[in-house]
Amino acid sequence: MTQYMHWLFTGYLFHSPTKLLFGLGIRKAIASEAPRFGKRALLIVDGNLASIGREISGYLEQGSVEVVVYDKIYGEPTIESVGDAAKHAVEIDPDVVIGVGGGSTLDTSKIVSALISNKMDIRDMFGVDRVPRKGRPLILLPTTAGTGSEVDRTAVVSEGHVKRSIISHNIAADIAIVDPELTVGCPPRVTAYTGLDTLTHAIEGMMSTASNPLVDALALEIVRIVDRYLRRAYYNGRDIEARFYMSFAATMGGYILSSTTMVYGHSISYTLSKYGVPHGLGTAFALPYAIKINIGVIPEKISRVAETLGIAERDPRRSSWRVVEWVQELLRDLGIPRSLKEMGIPKEDIKALAREMIETYPRPNNPRQLSIEETEKLYEEMWTGS
Structure with a gap:
């Protein structure tokens, strides 16, 4: 406590x-x-x-x-x-x-x-x-x-x-x-994008400096539900149990949005919308990077997600990296592109996108603030998928 x-x-x-x-x-x-x-x-x-x-x-x-x-x-x-x-x-x-x-x-x-x-x-x-x-x-x-x-x-x-x-x-x-x-009639791709958007609300909301105990409790429950039910809803849209729990998770995510703020993952998604990237796809793609940005400053908090998933290790930083790996595996299973290059984002736009993220979509409640140089490096990593 x-x-x-x-x-x-x-x-x-x-x-x-x-x-x-x-x-x-x-x-x-x-x-x-x-x-x-x-x-x-x-x-x-x-x-x-x-x-x-x-x-x-x-x-x-x-x-x-x-x-x-x-x-x-x-x-x-x-x-x-x-x-x-x-x-x-x-x-x-x-x-x-x-x-x-x-x-x-x-x-x-x-x-x-x-x-x-x-x-x-x-x-x-x-x-x-x-x-x-x-x-x-x-x-x-x-x-x-x-x-x-x-x-x-x-x-x-x-x-x-x-x-x-x-x-x-x-x-x-x-x-x-x-x-x-x-x-029930939601197609697999939309099921994936929206379900992963729910997951980003949970993990980004929990990482935010504006988070609180109720937000954290909802976030960890969402993580549990997504881990158990999102793949089921994706592969079988008529799985009513999976649909029930994913709807429950999404509603909890809405309460999180009303009570805290999102962090850099949502900013990344906003910069990609001009290329026709749906919001849920953008936030899903950005989530592993949003977590990696903050591992150095809030490893104990991120490791609570690992504890919820049953993948925690003794070192909070290592546990946090396990969360990144878990998210990456989920994204692969749901067909999410691995890089901005795969999405068709022009490499020559990287510097402009980095500046847009910092200047147009700042996130004062992100635990670690990025410089323009760090943001440019981030977009280079996202372009290659590294």
Whole structure:
């Protein structure tokens, strides 16, 4: 318990603003939950999930809720795509916004909800606590097990090639309905990317200097679940036990995101998005490097992951390297590229990417701060996969 003694004197913060309904078949509860907010709903649904959208619309109609569907969600949110959705939302003026889909759809729904209630430019929301008023009532149903967006207070949107974050209690969902059955149709590649994103939330969140005992406890449980169930969900999408636990892990990861900060792994991923690298793939690829960056300063903390996995050694540094090896093996099993070269990232872009990581996506809560020279060396290693 000594690792937590300092919290007796400093205290810590844990955010959990969203009502959570979790379980197999729980999506049907939308019929009773949505009418509490009114009789007119805007259903924002991933453009590739028409059948799920129709099913959710049916439940809403059972609750005597009028449904207007917006399904122009393809890819990660941009200022333009969110602006188009918000324009339709303002015209519809719904009593409740309902988002159904992966992290991109859920983030879009959060921002749209906020823009209905806050007549402002989306750019003025960028940053922390810059959304003045609570958004229109919001219910989120994830169809992937990864981002945890359904329970966190963050949305990420692209402005050109730059990732911008909106962090505020006023964009958090009122209700999250997490039904693992909705993830059964998720293809293997997306299952891998989103599941590994959950793992990065756990390990990066735990490494952050803003972590706390509750974050650490959730993180270690996520590690246990991912180790046991992610491969199963990847190889057999209809393995409902694996889907159940991966959805559980993803939701816990969302709570981590609301209560601490990510470290350099997420910064690396953001620099790769301009090349069309999906967020989950980017964070997964970066995770071993994010761990290696911090082994020299927090080996005891990283070694707790090794203890959870049953691979710990007596020396905390060696245990931490075992964690790196475990992550690398998992990435290989799930078909994650081993290098930036394999991803098609031009070698001549390495120095610019390193500077972008340091200047555009700094991580003051990373235990070890990198110089520009160290970051350039890091990107060279990632390009070769060393």
